[in-house]
């Protein structure tokens with residue numbers, strides 16, 4: 001019995017000469033909240049489209065709860081919130097949500113769906129008269145019209161205000177706590193850091209990193225160390241162990257190190273007495289930039 005929610009095995013999808021997804025293999029599990037990160041054009045939306053059966057793979061295999069994506073969707077196991085695609089024009093929010101509920105094999109009550117997405121107040125409004133953020137809330141309602149085992153979200157909080165974002169992520173956390181799998185593509189790395197228990201970094205259709213946010217930060221290798229010296233000798237500092245970067249500005253030295261403890265220890269070993277010593281981890285955003293830029297440099 002395969003317990004995976006999603007399995008990609010060697011999946012490839014090209015548009016002409018562009019390999020949008022390039023030999024991608026991964027497995028997502030029930031209860032996981034997974035962030036899909038990557039620079040523009042990395043293949044995030046294509047990956048989600050393949051997962052939802054909206055596009056066929058050129059090669060490889062995509063399974064959702066052990067079946068084809070289409071079958072999983074027909075069985076109501078998947079809820080999705082995508083970036084593109086207009087909402088129907090001449091219907092109200094309530095009518096559209098009602099329709100989504102009626103199509104779901106395990107629907108929630110319409111009133112509950114409206115309320116959870118914060119659109120009760122605008123339920124009678126035509127969907128083509130909504131603001132961008134309201135439209136996002138309606139998409140959120142559609143993705144949670146029923147009890148789905150996998151929820152797929154493409155940049156879900158774009159345009160949402162703070163309270164909509166908070167309500168949104170609280171709902172997604174609840175879903176994950178109930179054993180549902182939540183997969184979301186995002187450019188908001190602080191959201192990925194705060195919400196995801198697993199982070200996938202895509203780059204040119206390949207998986208560059210897969211782990212917790214803490215593991216991704218560690219993989220980027222570095223911690224930031226800054227300190228002041230009375231007399232800076234760049235040559236001596238350049239010889240410090242585990243350095244991955246150094247900048248000197250006046251008496252202030254900023255370095256990145258893959259082993260900050262050993263680097264600082266060696267600093268004292270040189271007979272130097274750093275003042276105002278600060279050691280900090282890289283944020284997920286800096287780690288993401290470091291990982292993707294290193295890959296760019298490697299494949300250039």
Ligand SMILES: Nc1ncnc2c1ncn2[C@@H]1O[C@H](COP(=O)(O)OP(=O)(O)OP(=O)(O)O)[C@@H](O)[C@H]1O
Pocket residue numbers: 015018019020038039040041042043044045046047
């Ligand atoms: N329908 C299409 N026809 C041709 N090329 C496409 C098509 N859709 C995507 N691509 C190309 O495939 C690559 C991956 O695109 P994709 O939209 O999956 O990336 P993404 O990671 O979602 O990007 P973004 O962060 O900008 O939304 C890009 O180079 C893109 O130009």
